[in-house]
Amino acid sequence: DIQMTQSPSSLSASVGDRVTITCQASQDISNKLNWYQQKPGKAPKFLIYDASNLETGVPSRFSGSGSGTDFTFTISSLQPEDFATYYCQQFDNLPRTFGQGTRVDIK
């Protein structure tokens, strides 16, 4: 199975901050990586596909980059509604696997 390792596991930030989360795959997955946002008690929301493509309707302050084994997710200017947990997910191989999540909370 492909292991997905996110860092950090949690972070505290203020509104307006730039936030960066990394995701490392245990083997080369090309660009077969997605990012999701999840708020407490809610289903995940699909944000970014194929490592760097923004899903329709998702604000442009969200972005993703990377290929191979190392990926980055960035929020350019954190907004109050962005406090949530973020997950990466690979779809290069079965089983599909997620990172352990990065919780972003208010400083």
Added chain:
Amino acid sequence: EVQLVDSGGGLVQPGGSLRLSCAASGFTFSSYWMSWVRQAPGKGLEWVANIKQDGSETYYVDSVKGRFTISRDNGKNSLYLQMTSLRAEDTAVYYCARGGNNFRFWGQGTPVTVSS
């Protein structure tokens, strides 16, 4: 508008069975792979299974192989997860999701608790 509505969760004893359902609307159900993803209390997301458009291919995470069966009824726009020999570690919220690679749309989740 794409809608996925999960149902069928509940409290079940270890070794018991449960059948989850997901009712789909707002898109051509028969054109998409479908998946189940679960989330144990306070934990991250875990992909469980997926099924091809016509049901001819199914895949499972190792921990549920031989115990869970994913199926679909394209005439009823419905996805199912038959769960047997349930264990405490299967306790989670179960979500259906559209897609086999990218999970663009999700149900609201249905909680399953395995406990005596």
